[in-house]
Amino acid sequence: MRKRYPKNLKKWQEFWEKEKIYKFDEKSNKQIYSVDTPPPTVSGKMHIGHLFSYTHQDVIIRFHRMKGENIFYPFGTDDNGLPTERFVEKQKRVKSARMKRSAFVNLCQQTVKELKPKFIQNWKDIGLSADFDYSYSTIDKHCQKISQSMFIELYNKKRVYRKQAPIMWCPTCQTAIAQAELEDRERESFLTYVKVNVIDTDTHIIFATTRPELLPACVGISVHPTDKRYKKLIGKKVKMPITGAEIAITADEKTNKNYGSGVVYYCSYGGVECIDWLARHPKVKPINIMGKDGKFNESAGKYAGMTSLQAREKIVLDLIKLNAITKQQKIKHIVNTHDRCGTDIEFIATKQWFIKYLDLKQEFIELGTKINWHPKYMRIRFENWVKGLQWDWCISRQRFFGVPFPVWYCKKCGKHKLADIKNLPVDPLKHKPKTKCSCGSNKFIPEQDILDTWATSSLTPQIAVELLKNKKLGKNIFPMSLRPQAHDIINTWLFYALARGKLHFNKIPWKNILISGFALDPKGEKMSKSKGNIVEPPKVIKKYPVDALRYWSAEASLGRDLRYDEEELKNGHRLMTKLWNASRFSFSRLKNFNGSKPDKLEPLDKWLFSKLQTTIKNSTDYFEKYEFAKAKKEIEDFFWKTFCDNYLELVKYRLYSRKNKQAKQSARYTLYTTLFAILKLWAPIIPYITEEIYQSNFRKLEKTKSIHITKWPEYNKELVDKEIERKTQTLIDLIAIIRKEKSNKGYSLKKEIRNLTISADKNIIQSLTDFLEDLKAIGNISFIGFGNFTLADQNIITVNPNLKVKIVF
RNA sequence: GGACGGUUAGCUCAGUUGGUUAGAGCGCUGCGUUCACAUCGCAGAGGCCACAGGUUCGAGUCCUGUAUCGUCCACCA
Numbered sequence: 070m071r072k073r074y075p076k077n078l079k080k081w082q083e084f085w086e087k088e089k090i091y092k093f094d095e096k097s098n099k100q101i102y103s104v105d106t107p108p109p110t111v112s113g114k115m116h117i118g119h120l121f122s123y124t125h126q127d128v129i130i131r132f133h134r135m136k137g138e139n140i141f142y143p144f145g146t147d148d149n150g151l152p153t154e155r156f157v158e159k160q161k162r163v164k165s166a167r168m169k170r171s172a173f174v175n176l177c178q179q180t181v182k183e184l185k186p187k188f189i190q191n192w193k194d195i196g197l198s199a200d201f202d203y204s205y206s207t208i209d210k211h212c213q214k215i216s217q218s219m220f221i222e223l224y225n226k227k228r229v230y231r232k233q234a235p236i237m238w239c240p241t242c243q244t245a246i247a248q249a250e251l252e253d254r255e256r257e258s259f260l261t262y263v264k265v266n267v268i269d270t271d272t273h274i275i276f277a278t279t280r281p282e283l284l285p286a287c288v289g290i291s292v293h294p295t296d297k298r299y300k301k302l303i304g305k306k307v308k309m310p311i312t313g314a315e316i317a318i319t320a321d322e323k324t325n326k327n328y329g330s331g332v333v334y335y336c337s338y339g340g341v342e343c344i345d346w347l348a349r350h351p352k353v354k355p356i357n358i359m360g361k362d363g364k365f366n367e368s369a370g371k372y373a374g375m376t377s378l379q380a381r382e383k384i385v386l387d388l389i390k391l392n393a394i395t396k397q398q399k400i401k402h403i404v405n406t407h408d409r410c411g412t413d414i415e416f417i418a419t420k421q422w423f424i425k426y427l428d429l430k431q432e433f434i435e436l437g438t439k440i441n442w443h444p445k446y447m448r449i450r451f452e453n454w455v456k457g458l459q460w461d462w463c464i465s466r467q468r469f470f471g472v473p474f475p476v477w478y479c480k481k482c483g484k485h486k487l488a489d490i491k492n493l494p495v496d497p498l499k500h501k502p503k504t505k506c507s508c509g510s511n512k513f514i515p516e517q518d519i520l521d522t523w524a525t526s527s528l529t530p531q532i533a534v535e536l537l538k539n540k541k542l543g544k545n546i547f548p549m550s551l552r553p554q555a556h557d558i559i560n561t562w563l564f565y566a567l568a569r570g571k572l573h574f575n576k577i578p579w580k581n582i583l584i585s586g587f588a589l590d591p592k593g594e595k596m597s598k599s600k601g602n603i604v605e606p607p608k609v610i611k612k613y614p615v616d617a618l619r620y621w622s623a624e625a626s627l628g629r630d631l632r633y634d635e636e637e638l639k640n641g642h643r644l645m646t647k648l649w650n651a652s653r654f655s656f657s658r659l660k661n662f663n664g665s666k667p668d669k670l671e672p673l674d675k676w677l678f679s680k681l682q683t684t685i686k687n688s689t690d691y692f693e694k695y696e697f698a699k700a701k702k703e704i705e706d707f708f709w710k711t712f713c714d715n716y717l718e719l720v721k722y723r724l725y726s727r728k729n730k731q732a733k734q735s736a737r738y739t740l741y742t743t744l745f746a747i748l749k750l751w752a753p754i755i756p757y758i759t760e761e762i763y764q765s766n767f768r769k770l771e772k773t774k775s776i777h778i779t780k781w782p783e784y785n786k787e788l789v790d791k792e793i794e795r796k797t798q799t800l801i802d803l804i805a806i807i808r809k810e811k812s813n814k815g816y817s818l819k820k821e822i823r824n825l826t827i828s829a830d831k832n833i834i835q836s837l838t839d840f841l842e843d844l845k846a847i848g849n850i851s852f853i854g855f856g857n858f859t860l861a862d863q864n865i866i867t868v869n870p871n872l873k874v875k876i877v878f
Numbered sequence: 879g880g881a882c883g884g885u886u887a888g889c890u891c892a893g894u895u896g897g898u899u900a901g902a903g904c905g906c907u908g909c910g911u912u913c914a915c916a917u918c919g920c921a922g923a924g925g926c927c928a929c930a931g932g933u934u935c936g937a938g939u940c941c942u943g944u945a946u947c948g949u950c951c952a953c954c955a
Contacts (some may be wrong), residue, residue: 636904
């Protein structure tokens with residue numbers, strides 16, 4: 070009777086949870102393998118990319134668990150800061166700016182709470198073998214406490230500072246952002262050429278700009294010192310149209326003679342280059358015309374209240390009226406936008422908190438070399454990023470739902486007042502400092518800003534370790550064994566965490582980094598909401614088993630992107646069916662098997678054991694090197710080709726036989742042992758079906774509760790028998806020839822061969838004598854003879870130079 | 879402009895340190911099975927290994943350059 074394997078998603082999940090199969094044992098002495106699991110953001114849905122990269126880590130972790138290591142695999146969620154706020158605003162159709170802060174924060178908390186159980190269930194469904202008893206949320210008290218105390222530590226180390234400075238600002242989100250949050254976008258724009266008169270001369274000068282609206286903030290004009298066109302004008306002043314401001318023409322080597330007109334005008338905070346220019350011209354006082362809301366302020370004169378775009382239009386018109394525009398050239402250029410909302414960033418001067426780390430760039434790079442990167446080349450991406458850093462890390466955000474700064478400011482003297490570590494976590498908006506300011510005052514102004522989410526999530530190694538009840542153990546766990554993540558957050562999560570490791574402990578946070586690629590759509594394009602090509606695993610799981618999805622995920626080489634096409638899931642599905650059926654067949658021939666070893670193994674059984682050892686060795690080595698895709702291929706080849714196509718077919722007659730008890734016993738033992746090993750090898754990749762097969766067949770004899778905590782198959786060198794492998798290969802070659810001959814003649818593979826004559830050299834005949842019974846059975850051969858052929862003989866088939874056969878049907 | 883990675887069969891991908899006729903799965907074409915296999919097995923067709931040079935007795939594999947795709951970074955106002 071045909072039978073399909075059962076899909077028992079819930080059943081096994083509940084079993085694993087109830088039996089605590091993935092429990093971390095704080096009391097054990099076993100070697101610990103610890104994982105700094107990426108906390109997914111609770112805003113939004115799980116997508117196929119999550120499944121992809123989380124499967125990678127889970128496969129590796131399941132392997133280590135079966136090797137007998139004590140797995141510390143906590144699970145956290147990231148649920149605060151801008152992404153969460155934006156999600157809540159959208160979901161609940163509110164605007165944080167129009168609400169009372171406390172009401173909005175409550176709404177965020179409530180929304181996250183509602184959403185979380187279902188969200189986490191998605192991760193359980195994909196078979197993640199994390200220990201959910203060790204859970205955290207980046208907004209919970211535990212994380213707040215760590216985040217705040219680490220902030221205080223850096224403050225005391227003089228690694229954080231607060232400063233009025235031009236900072237990248239998102240007018241939409243109305244908050245400061247960090248370099249890592251920038252995203253490039255291409256924009257079509259105009260390069261506007263503006264003519265201005267040079268005072269005390271009858272000449273003029275033309276500068277080119279993409280941002281004419283910043284004219285009211287213009288503080289300088291530069292040309293290259295060697296530019297012949299303008300050399301004589303250096304030191305003179307120009308009179309700006311509209312504002313009438315008098316601006317000096319300066320020489321600046323950074324000016325490119327060949328771009329535009331070779332003249333640049335600098336407007337306070339128009340962009341990075343303006344800030345650089347200001348830094349080189351310290352005597353020049355910037356004019357800040359951009360307000361926090363992205364609109365011009367009073368300093369912009371009659372353009373106050375306008376956005377950049379509105380002002381641009383207006384100013385260009387005004388300049389045209391004054392006949393000050395000589396031409397407008399259409400160009401495409403790249404602008405920096407905020408990665409969360411796509412708004413063009415602005416620079417404004419505000420007070421922000423920074424972590425000082427630019428001086429440590431070289432140290433970060435060195436620290437990076439102490440970690441094992443899988444794949445290796447991903448380290449270079451990290452280095453590139455570090456080398457390109459040009460700002461200290463701005464960690465304050467003018468948002469609402471997040472970890473507060475544990476800071477107040479003295480009303481009287483303005484000094485910073487930090488919370489006492491033992492009182493953490495604190496919310497300065499709700500709590501007051503326990504002691505007076507050093508100036509004697511007890512009146513304080515609370516810090517309103519919240520910490521950048523990365524400032525907290527960069528501490529996940531500490532957050533995870535401090536979940537342990539046994540505090541001593543924590544020291545052994547840090548640095549953690551593994552940081553798994555995708556390549557898109559090397560610049561953020563990975564870099565920041567490594568930076569924190571340096572700043573706080575002068576240590577690497579993890580020994581290994583596993584970088585996954587992306588799941589792309591069938592066309593090879595990145596999945597995104599705007600393209601509408603996002604795939605949600607919960608929906609796919611309704612159609613295909615989770616194991617098929619995991620099987621697909623494990624196909625990807627380290628760090629490589631993989632196209633997702635639902636068609637590809639059929640491969641995994643097929644494998645599962647095959648595994649299920651091979652097991653079903655095996656156990657139909659293993660009734661009353663009691664595990665006893667035969668006195669001696671038949672040659673074919675020795676061969677299978679020998680081949681199995683190679684598979685175990687290779688796949689184990691690959692898993693050790695985090696190369697799960699190669700391990701998978703190794704296992705699959707052995708299972709499908711060696712075990713199913715060859716061994717099972719060859720052993721059937723022995724399993725059915727009633728005559729030779731010894732040979733049958735050898736077959737039964739080999740079948741049981743090998744299939745069990747195969748199942749274990751597959752377990753990290755396809756945990757559901759392997760558990761199903763284990764429980765319904767092996768559990769009777771094996772004591773272990775779950776296949777996922779059985780012992781990983783061990784390579785046994787003594788079972789390797791190259792001689793028998795060589796001999797058996799001859800048999801397999803011969804069988805292939807027989808099958809081919811039958812196929813060519815259009816016969817059934819079961820067609821009887823009346824006489825098979827073999828002509829071969831002595832060694833080969835020797836090899837084959839061990840397998841004559843096997844050969845007869847699989848080829849349905851009545852008689853096998855040996856002899857030499859003469860030239861007169863017909864229908865001679867050459868298997869290889871040393872082996873020829875003649876088949877008579 | 880810089881860095882990294884890719885470019886191998888119609889499709890998705892393997893190809894270890896350079897070594898004989900380049901592999902798998904899907905798809906396609908035959909044939910055979912339906913008493914493990916809502917299938918499976920066997921056989922077959924299909925590749926100038928992106929392109930051009932070079933090193934070598936020998937290059938998909940190493941070097942140089944070009945093209946192209948992807949990602950990240952930097953950009954000129």
